[in-house]
Amino acid sequence: MTTNLSRRGFLKSAAAVTAVLYVGATPDGAAAASSSEAMLNPFVKIDSNGQIIAIIKHFEKGQGPATGLSTLIAEELGVTMDQIGYEFAPSNPEVYNNLFFGPFQGTGGSTAMANSWMQYRTAGANAREMLIKAAAKAWEVDASGLDIQGGLIIGNGKSSPLGDFVAAAAQIAPSETPRLREASEWKIIGNESTRRLDSPIKVNGQAKFGMDVHLPNQMVVMIKRTPQRGGLVAGFDDSAAKDVKGYIMAMPLPTNHGVAVYADNTWAAMQARNAIDVEWDMSAAETRSSVEIRDEVMAALEAAPVYNVNQADRTGIAGAVDSAASLVEKTFYFPLLAHAPMEPMNCTIEQTAEGDIVLHDGAQMPTGPHMAYQQIFQLPPEKIHIKTMLAGGSFGRRATPDADYQVEAALAFVDTDRTRPVKLVWDREDDIRGGYYRPATGHKVRVGLDTDGNITAWEHQVAGQSIMKGTAFEAFSVKDGVDHSTVEGLADSPYAIPNMAVGLTDTEKATSVLWWRSVGHTHTAYVMEVMMDMAAKAAGRDPVAFRLAYLTGSKDADRKAAVLKLAAEKGNWGAPAAGNVQGIAVHKSFGSFVAEVVEVSGTPVDGIQIEKVTAAVDCGIAVNPDVIRAQTEGAIGYGIGHAMRDQITLDGGAVEQSNFPDYEPLRISDIKAIETHIMPSAEAPTGIGEPGTPPSAPALANAIAQLDVQVAELPMSENGVSFA
Amino acid sequence: MAISLKLNGETHSVDAEPGTPLLWVIRDELKLTGTKFGCGVASCGACTVHMDGEPVRSCQTFIEDVEGAEITTIEKMEEDKVGAAVQQAWRELDVVQCGYCQSGQIMSAVGLLRENATPSAEEVDEYMYGNACRCATYQRIRAGVLRASEILEA
Ligand code: FES
Ligand code: FES
Numbered sequence: 001m002t003t004n005l006s007r008r009g010f011l012k013s014a015a016a017v018t019a020v021l022y023v024g025a026t027p028d029g030a031a032a033a034s035s036s037e038a039m040l041n042p043f044v045k046i047d048s049n050g051q052i053i054a055i056i057k058h059f060e061k062g063q064g065p066a067t068g069l070s071t072l073i074a075e076e077l078g079v080t081m082d083q084i085g086y087e088f089a090p091s092n093p094e095v096y097n098n099l100f101f102g103p104f105q106g107t108g109g110s111t112a113m114a115n116s117w118m119q120y121r122t123a124g125a126n127a128r129e130m131l132i133k134a135a136a137k138a139w140e141v142d143a144s145g146l147d148i149q150g151g152l153i154i155g156n157g158k159s160s161p162l163g164d165f166v167a168a169a170a171q172i173a174p175s176e177t178p179r180l181r182e183a184s185e186w187k188i189i190g191n192e193s194t195r196r197l198d199s200p201i202k203v204n205g206q207a208k209f210g211m212d213v214h215l216p217n218q219m220v221v222m223i224k225r226t227p228q229r230g231g232l233v234a235g236f237d238d239s240a241a242k243d244v245k246g247y248i249m250a251m252p253l254p255t256n257h258g259v260a261v262y263a264d265n266t267w268a269a270m271q272a273r274n275a276i277d278v279e280w281d282m283s284a285a286e287t288r289s290s291v292e293i294r295d296e297v298m299a300a301l302e303a304a305p306v307y308n309v310n311q312a313d314r315t316g317i318a319g320a321v322d323s324a325a326s327l328v329e330k331t332f333y334f335p336l337l338a339h340a341p342m343e344p345m346n347c348t349i350e351q352t353a354e355g356d357i358v359l360h361d362g363a364q365m366p367t368g369p370h371m372a373y374q375q376i377f378q379l380p381p382e383k384i385h386i387k388t389m390l391a392g393g394s395f396g397r398r399a400t401p402d403a404d405y406q407v408e409a410a411l412a413f414v415d416t417d418r419t420r421p422v423k424l425v426w427d428r429e430d431d432i433r434g435g436y437y438r439p440a441t442g443h444k445v446r447v448g449l450d451t452d453g454n455i456t457a458w459e460h461q462v463a464g465q466s467i468m469k470g471t472a473f474e475a476f477s478v479k480d481g482v483d484h485s486t487v488e489g490l491a492d493s494p495y496a497i498p499n500m501a502v503g504l505t506d507t508e509k510a511t512s513v514l515w516w517r518s519v520g521h522t523h524t525a526y527v528m529e530v531m532m533d534m535a536a537k538a539a540g541r542d543p544v545a546f547r548l549a550y551l552t553g554s555k556d557a558d559r560k561a562a563v564l565k566l567a568a569e570k571g572n573w574g575a576p577a578a579g580n581v582q583g584i585a586v587h588k589s590f591g592s593f594v595a596e597v598v599e600v601s602g603t604p605v606d607g608i609q610i611e612k613v614t615a616a617v618d619c620g621i622a623v624n625p626d627v628i629r630a631q632t633e634g635a636i637g638y639g640i641g642h643a644m645r646d647q648i649t650l651d652g653g654a655v656e657q658s659n660f661p662d663y664e665p666l667r668i669s670d671i672k673a674i675e676t677h678i679m680p681s682a683e684a685p686t687g688i689g690e691p692g693t694p695p696s697a698p699a700l701a702n703a704i705a706q707l708d709v710q711v712a713e714l715p716m717s718e719n720g721v722s723f724a
Numbered sequence: 725m726a727i728s729l730k731l732n733g734e735t736h737s738v739d740a741e742p743g744t745p746l747l748w749v750i751r752d753e754l755k756l757t758g759t760k761f762g763c764g765v766a767s768c769g770a771c772t773v774h775m776d777g778e779p780v781r782s783c784q785t786f787i788e789d790v791e792g793a794e795i796t797t798i799e800k801m802e803e804d805k806v807g808a809a810v811q812q813a814w815r816e817l818d819v820v821q822c823g824y825c826q827s828g829q830i831m832s833a834v835g836l837l838r839e840n841a842t843p844s845a846e847e848v849d850e851y852m853y854g855n856a857c858r859c860a861t862y863q864r865i866r867a868g869v870l871r872a873s874e875i876l877e878a
Contacts, residue, residue: 205757427764630818
């Protein structure tokens, strides 16, 4: 576990720990204990020196749960952020499961705060009540007159550090319904000045990511992979590798999907891998090109859809579109995209003297590898341990239904003598070429308008590769054949669009596909919001006013309308700087509402410069406002950067891109400024890691459309737009 | 071959073949893991260290070329006046998200401020162009450099 001990609250506590209070939950309800044996899996532990540690059940890839969940504990307990540290939870889906995922521990779908909100507050409140009861008893006063503030138990003219009552508090039973602090009492939740708890270690080189694990005597393993997915190892020759200093050995993975190359260190592994010749059996390998993949998607859009997603009267709606006074139509295509988190995939696996298996990993979904390892090592769950390290980004990549890289590491380890830990390292080329892409997806939309410019019918067809079908997560998302993650944000949008028909056809999976920051919303928001702008234009109406006409009749519509208006106001909608143009988009995803105004200068021919993005966000109660701003900034950059110039293309089944030079990341000069405004709210918190992404690319496209280039196929740089 | 490497004020004797990137000597041999591997081809800046005070990409700097040079990594920045100011600005503005690129960002930012104590936003963008941040913390990086400049000028 990584404990952040650098905070000032801990430096003064040198005295020996004599007692520890653990507060958490078991499957049977609230629980507390005085020893770690009795309570292995708490949400907070407090020792007699006053050291307070929040146990974070979500991994930290920069999205902020270490700070966010610590905030909840600190607020309820009554301590400051300087007085609390954090550790990442071990793998235990009974206690640390994501409450939205069932018995499964994992992070995803922007749920970390939303699912932990009551759970962590309750744990903090319980700890507070138990400490107060212990103090009240010792002081012989009524507990109702006491509180904890700034880390001190105070009341009745007395004041004492928490640590003094830890031992006594551990003897008190926790409550199922402790009193949660009222919003009016909050000092940390919603506080603009809260800083991230992981900032100090991330600016001085001390933060430990998976890539930084160095176990004594470890071997580094890299995999020589098939140039085209699906190829198998037929044989290999490592004679040239034997000249590489530090080279140990090579063996095919048990699955034959590659050759595992073992070396004493990373550089030796890289060189040895280059030196090894592999003969591949390509008979089952992918051979299609991205042109063929696109052709299949486009053809599917022209045929009747296989699934009627929202049980619409398709014939009637098609007829209404055909007979409308005017018609707006467009076909869209979204290419494969890699996630390319800054830290390439890696993890380290070791066997203890007791025969237990320990995985060191920036583990997004610990339950995945935990279950897979039971099979691979033939061990019961309690003999497998996962130490969650910091993760250098993910954007979805670290959460694969097949626990791909953790399984790869296990397969490279299982047949060794297991005396040396194995650290599996991917390089950037492995990452860009290794599959798990945002699916290639197409949309075809026809919108009918009446003579007043009102929408009369909306026919919407989607064709693309299903993320969930055929995976362990199928049951989460697929109903009646429809993978909701392909069509989310269309028929279920808060827009009250009359006569909407959404159809879906699955296309073949050319290569493995995976959720990519905001999943289906990356393309559905683009299509909805570009179509809204095109319809507004055809109707001769302002894009904001046009949208607002369809944002009525539900609470969601009201919230969506409110962020749209706020973004328009703060972004000076309709009044760009001289020579600039603006575009706007709004979308609901993961329970949150985000609107963005993008203002650009230049022209598609001479080069577009993004001058400013103004965002308005409603994600319920803003627990850490500055983290919300940071996530919104990052989500906008992620959405816009890929829309500008990224795609993964295949030639004869082989991925053509390999590293950042040809999968060019967003750079600092691409967006000159981002401003985020947070809507005050009393609603329970919802997600923020992803919701800033969906409106970003369509808002940019809508701005560029003002310059007479309507981009319906991404990336923009390949479709008529140059950037400054 | 044995090479004497001056790193963070100490001299280490390192056994490495010519052609070994400095990055892997720092990370795997000397176990200083603040310097990161992001691309290996000088495209992301995660591996940025200082060679005689100037930022270089350690993934494309080879061990035989650093003999006699002073190499400084992120782990030493707290003791550097400019480095400490940049770190302070980074903490004040909470620049980091995942943090994986940030050692490299900070090493580049220090390089910029040593060369130009009061850069404009455009100059920051130009200088920091090669440091990728996949979390897109760019606007805080820009603000962080400007804030560090203010701290140093004060
Ligand atoms: S790792 Fe050296 S520049 Fe990317
Ligand atoms: S903070 Fe994550 S890559 Fe920069």
